[in-house]
Amino acid sequence: MSNSLLPQNIASLKAYSSAKSEKLTGSTWLNANESPFNKAVELSLDELNRYPKPQPEAVIDAYSNYAQLAPTQVLMTRGADEGIELLMRTFCEPAKDSIAIFTPTYGMYKVSADTQNIAINELSQAQLQRDQISELSERIGSAKLVFICNPNNPTGSLTPVDKVASLAKALENSALIVVDEAYIEFAPEQSAVSLLQDFNNVVVLRTLSKAFALAGLRTGFLLANDAVLNPVRKVIAPYPVSTAVAKIAEQALTPDAVTQMRRQVSILNSNKSKLEAWLSKSPLVTQLLSGEGNFITLQLSDKTLISNAMKAGTIMRPFTLFGEDNWLRISIGSEQELEQVKLWLEQSE
Structure with a gap:
């Protein structure tokens, strides 16, 4: 295809790099701010030959x-x-x-x-x-x-x-x-x-x-x-x-599902508090951004710690923030998943 067909803004576009765009292998996934709670659904689909309602x-x-x-x-x-x-x-x-x-x-x-x-x-x-x-x-x-x-x-x-x-x-x-x-x-x-x-x-x-x-x-x-x-x-x-x-x-x-969601949020907020306490005590964490959301963003003393975690199967999201490339965002997962984070930090000290 001729490059002349491509508008300049698309030719120079830097695509969004999502947490799932890289081919990573791991056992503990804390890189995409996903919920650790899986939801069971029931589906009965007998109208797929018809177009859906534009706004159900x-x-x-x-x-x-x-x-x-x-x-x-x-x-x-x-x-x-x-x-x-x-x-x-x-x-x-x-x-x-x-x-x-x-x-x-x-x-x-x-x-x-x-x-x-x-x-x-x-x-x-x-x-x-x-x-x-x-x-x-x-x-x-x-x-x-x-x-x-x-x-x-x-x-x-x-x-x-x-x-x-x-x-x-x-x-x-x-x-x-x-x-x-x-x-x-x-x-x-x-x-x-x-x-x-x-x-x-x-x-x-x-x-x-x-x-x-x-x-x-x-x-x-x-x-x-x-x-x-x-x-x-x-x-x-x-x-x-x-x-x-x-x-x-x-x-x-x-209403029941919304109640369940709120209960899960409460669990995640509690897990976040525990993770925050661990991170604040670690000598490897030089800065902790304490805010809202199902994640914690922190700066590490050494960015090679991130690749060590990846190799061990604990997948978190590296970031370049404020001009420095040793930042990491950790999604709040289950207690068992966050134990892997604690283990990684303790073994790295």
């Missing part, structure tokens, strides 16, 4: 109940990743508009923008946490979409809801504030969903991949008011949700 009412109703919103404020997507892409396709003009992100943060905001030839105004997490609203607004400039991952991956930091509200107010006529709440079940009191009562320029991204233990289902939700969702509905694929996915998602959102 049973799932939309169940999620709107869970999020305490009206069904019209909920759009089901293929993971939160599709929500990110849809917002850019709907609201940003290629080669003209820009988005704002606060790094280090989730890598797909950048990849989606680069794919669609949308400029990126890269600010820092420190600026998001520290700067006054007037300073932040000025730095954000003309960006159409402002992505706030909350809790932030990979640092776990939280932006207070009142700060998100103040930013939404300041940018009311110029930008959408997109709050990515992939990890919000681990800090539910910090959700920005309540802001939809007062702001048409606030959008919340949600997923069933983390706390709901359904990463393999690829199900997410866009939560927003009509001003945002009506144009997005024009852009989304005609049948984005398969019949099988809709049936499983519906089961995952029953």
Whole structure:
């Protein structure tokens, strides 16, 4: 194929490197912020010859109940990743508009923008946490979409809801504030969903991949008011949700299933506290980012410790953060899985 067919932004695109994109072998998987809890589902599929409902009412109703919103404020997507892409396709003009992100943060905001030839105004997490609203607004400039991952991956930091509200107010006529709440079940009191009562320029991204233990289902939700969702509905694929996915998602959102999810979150938060205590005592850990989410990010005294863990079958996620390549993110797994982390540290001392 001739290279002349390829647009320049795609030719120079650096693809997102997911935790599963590398061919790794191991026995303990703590690299992708997955839940250690496997979910049993029941499926009876006798209508696969028919197209699915574009937005399955049973799932939309169940999620709107869970999020305490009206069904019209909920759009089901293929993971939160599709929500990110849809917002850019709907609201940003290629080669003209820009988005704002606060790094280090989730890598797909950048990849989606680069794919669609949308400029990126890269600010820092420190600026998001520290700067006054007037300073932040000025730095954000003309960006159409402002992505706030909350809790932030990979640092776990939280932006207070009142700060998100103040930013939404300041940018009311110029930008959408997109709050990515992939990890919000681990800090539910910090959700920005309540802001939809007062702001048409606030959008919340949600997923069933983390706390709901359904990463393999690829199900997410866009939560927003009509001003945002009506144009997005024009852009989304005609049948984005398969019949099988809709049936499983519906089961995952029953009151009993939500209660079970909350119980599992409580177990994971408890496991996280124990892991944090071990890590804080280890002489091999030079810095610990204590935040929210089902992961802990830390800096090691020596990055070869990571390859030693990999060789032993304990797979965690290496990171280059703040210009240094000896960072590691550990997903919170079962007690037995975290014992492997403890064992690795103790044997490395």
